[in-house]
Amino acid sequence: MIEQGQHIEAGGPAIPARPFDTSRTTVGHRLLVDRLARRLVTLGGLAIIISILAILVVIAAEVYPLLKGPTATSLGMISTGATSAPLQVGVDEYREIAHLVTPSGIQFVSLATGKTLATPTLSGLSGASVVGTSAAGRGPFALGLSNGRVLPVEVKFNVSFPEGRRRVEPELVVGNPIVLDPAGRPVGKLAYIQGPVGPVTVGAIGPREVALVTTRERKALIGPSTREESRQTVSLPLDGEISVLVLDGRGEDLFVGISSGQIARVDLRDPASPRVADTTVATSRAGTGISAMGFLLGDRTLVIGDESGRVSSWQLLQDGGDRRLNKIYDFAPHERPVVALAPSSRNKGFITADASGTIRLHYGTTGETLVTVKAQAEGITAAGVAPKVDGLVAVDATGRLSQWALDNPHPEVTLRSLFGKVWYEGYREPDYVWQSTGGTDDFEAKLSLTPLIYGTLKGTFYALLFAIPLALLGALYASQFMHPTIKGYVKPTVEIMAALPSVVLGFIAGLWLAPMIEQVVPGMFLMPWVVAGLVLIALALWRLTPARFRQWFKAGTEVFLLVPIVLVGGWLAFNLGGLLENALLAGDYRGWLLSALGLTYDQRNSLVVGFAMGFAVIPIIFTIAEDSLSNVPQHLTAGSLALGATRWQTALRIVLPTASPGIFSAIMIGFGRAVGETMIVLMATGNTPVMDWSIFNGFRALSANIAVELPEAPEGGTLYRVLFLTALLLFAMTFLVNTAAELVRLRLRKKYQSL
Numbered sequence: 001m002i003e004q005g006q007h008i009e010a011g012g013p014a015i016p017a018r019p020f021d022t023s024r025t026t027v028g029h030r031l032l033v034d035r036l037a038r039r040l041v042t043l044g045g046l047a048i049i050i051s052i053l054a055i056l057v058v059i060a061a062e063v064y065p066l067l068k069g070p071t072a073t074s075l076g077m078i079s080t081g082a083t084s085a086p087l088q089v090g091v092d093e094y095r096e097i098a099h100l101v102t103p104s105g106i107q108f109v110s111l112a113t114g115k116t117l118a119t120p121t122l123s124g125l126s127g128a129s130v131v132g133t134s135a136a137g138r139g140p141f142a143l144g145l146s147n148g149r150v151l152p153v154e155v156k157f158n159v160s161f162p163e164g165r166r167r168v169e170p171e172l173v174v175g176n177p178i179v180l181d182p183a184g185r186p187v188g189k190l191a192y193i194q195g196p197v198g199p200v201t202v203g204a205i206g207p208r209e210v211a212l213v214t215t216r217e218r219k220a221l222i223g224p225s226t227r228e229e230s231r232q233t234v235s236l237p238l239d240g241e242i243s244v245l246v247l248d249g250r251g252e253d254l255f256v257g258i259s260s261g262q263i264a265r266v267d268l269r270d271p272a273s274p275r276v277a278d279t280t281v282a283t284s285r286a287g288t289g290i291s292a293m294g295f296l297l298g299d300r301t302l303v304i305g306d307e308s309g310r311v312s313s314w315q316l317l318q319d320g321g322d323r324r325l326n327k328i329y330d331f332a333p334h335e336r337p338v339v340a341l342a343p344s345s346r347n348k349g350f351i352t353a354d355a356s357g358t359i360r361l362h363y364g365t366t367g368e369t370l371v372t373v374k375a376q377a378e379g380i381t382a383a384g385v386a387p388k389v390d391g392l393v394a395v396d397a398t399g400r401l402s403q404w405a406l407d408n409p410h411p412e413v414t415l416r417s418l419f420g421k422v423w424y425e426g427y428r429e430p431d432y433v434w435q436s437t438g439g440t441d442d443f444e445a446k447l448s449l450t451p452l453i454y455g456t457l458k459g460t461f462y463a464l465l466f467a468i469p470l471a472l473l474g475a476l477y478a479s480q481f482m483h484p485t486i487k488g489y490v491k492p493t494v495e496i497m498a499a500l501p502s503v504v505l506g507f508i509a510g511l512w513l514a515p516m517i518e519q520v521v522p523g524m525f526l527m528p529w530v531v532a533g534l535v536l537i538a539l540a541l542w543r544l545t546p547a548r549f550r551q552w553f554k555a556g557t558e559v560f561l562l563v564p565i566v567l568v569g570g571w572l573a574f575n576l577g578g579l580l581e582n583a584l585l586a587g588d589y590r591g592w593l594l595s596a597l598g599l600t601y602d603q604r605n606s607l608v609v610g611f612a613m614g615f616a617v618i619p620i621i622f623t624i625a626e627d628s629l630s631n632v633p634q635h636l637t638a639g640s641l642a643l644g645a646t647r648w649q650t651a652l653r654i655v656l657p658t659a660s661p662g663i664f665s666a667i668m669i670g671f672g673r674a675v676g677e678t679m680i681v682l683m684a685t686g687n688t689p690v691m692d693w694s695i696f697n698g699f700r701a702l703s704a705n706i707a708v709e710l711p712e713a714p715e716g717g718t719l720y721r722v723l724f725l726t727a728l729l730l731f732a733m734t735f736l737v738n739t740a741a742e743l744v745r746l747r748l749r750k751k752y753q754s755l
Helices: 024-067 415-419 450-480 484-497 502-519 521-544 558-584 589-597 606-630 634-642 647-658 660-675 679-684 702-712 718-752
Strands: 071-079 088-091 097-102 105-110 116-118 130-133 141-145 149-160 167-174 190-194 199-206 209-218 226-235 242-247 253-258 262-267 275-281 290-295 301-306 311-319 322-330 338-343 349-354 358-363 368-374 380-385 391-396 400-407
Touching: 024 718, 071 368, 088 391, 097 130, 097 167, 141 190, 149 190, 149 199, 199 242, 209 242, 209 253, 242 290, 253 290, 262 290, 275 322, 290 338, 301 338, 301 349, 349 380, 358 391, 450 484, 450 606, 450 647, 450 660, 450 702, 450 718, 484 606, 502 521, 502 606, 502 679, 521 558, 606 660, 606 679, 634 647, 647 660, 660 718, 679 702, 702 718
Parallel strands: 088 380, 190 242, 338 380
Antiparallel strands: 071 400, 088 097, 097 105, 105 116, 130 141, 141 149, 149 167, 190 199, 199 209, 209 226, 242 253, 253 262, 262 275, 290 301, 301 311, 311 322, 338 349, 349 358, 358 368, 380 391, 391 400
């Protein structure tokens, strides 16, 4: 009889057994570690989710101001004390002082109190009165006098900070009078610019007659400068009377608005012989006169307001060998005739006012009307925009001045400007364009995201076109046919490829791969066919080889016999490509592409990106797909083979469909990797935001655009926020793709899980 706690060993006496260790301390410790690990993993997952949501909140907070509409807040109305209807109004950049042009001269008024600060004496008046003004800009403008002369003036505001307090002091600079009409007729309609070589002055001296005075100033290295004046008179063979005159900033073209609704363009490139170049009907109804006209910043877009209240923008575009005015946009119309028009000195915005006191703020690039305000009094005679575009002013015939504070930080951004076609200055038609910066202050920002989205999808398409076949076929072979020993080396090697930094791949692709591919493009397109043909020939020869010879190779190692064949195929394809180029493409495939297909070849193009980014995506797709294929239940494979199916039939008809959920996930993860890639597309393409599916052209992707533009974007500016919108679009694209992929994966898994 064996007592408890003893056991018997053969050939010996009973030896006391060691009690089984059932220590509660050990079990409790393990449970504690398990609970701690579970909570740490949960905490880590929650931290990742919270971090992603926090990033999303930050991005959304930066994008939100783009969605806010502009607002105008009334600051009330003051009486300026003007005894006659002002002809023009303007303010300083701090909106403290306004200047009014009245028949008696120029008056400065405090916007806070309405008190007159100063009324400088215009030495050039000589008893005459002011009957007209030229369009005011950032420089000098001119006053038309009742005695046939024109007086150039410039309003300045000097800012100082005595004792730490800001002081704005107005200053009026008066030039020498210009005798426009020796007969002394009043100059009520005039245009004036400080041209590249001197002032150009134009005034109406009759119903259909204008006088032109061009002054050329030449500075000598030694001695006094010389000043030459030329005078010309131009008669306009048009019906109606002159209502508005406008000069472009270069002094090359004069635009004359007629009371019949026509616009006459007078070519001033030869000041000695100005001529009427063309006429355009600019109003929608015959007989409706032009009542207001002016250029936007940059002097390329002409804005016209007529007596019916309609407002439109026009550009001078090339039409064959001539240049003609083309209508670009129609803006929200007024109910009464447009009586005042004032452009912004900072962007492409402008305001129009009608006789009823309605003032509208428009933006020339997008064709949108942004804000509409109503003055407390009717009879508006002049209106203006603050230099910082943060305020509006308008004055009526009795001298009462209304003012508004304007909040409009992002006028360039609308849904159409971001995703639709926009008619930009100098373009023959609307187009999708991304060009965020320019070399001049009057540059028109072009912020269409469509070319960037297009480029992102284009680069992803060519990368996946290269990566998916290689990765999936490689995964299928490795999981179903490759010898396990070889697979033990191949799969880790491919996985290590994923660790290569994308900046290294981009550097190699841009500096080494792109020039090399440029030399062998015809051979690159021949390679798949040549290599496939040689592989098929090798397969036929392999089958003709005696079985005794084939037994020397283990099953799953035959692939190494194809390595030299592929290398020979590549060498043969490159040589055949050179022969083909010399024989059929006149020795220059790039010239042939341009002449025959209209395609240009850029050295850094989509072909290079396809290879480089495909190389980066292959490890991800290969690894996930191979795991899915290898994890197919063995009883399915064994059952198929037992029923007489071949290895290929089993792989294609049993294993591949069963593993399709994982394969689809692999492709979608590879898609997300390609969409978010930055450094490869930044370094291996020309970063040109063009919309062309040609594989020989470059592109600009959303991610690369952020990397290029964000360091130079002013914080809080329009470009800065649009780049955050770009990041939000990338997030949305990857989120939608991953969500759709997960839904499809679940459906496929449900379909095949019963096997």
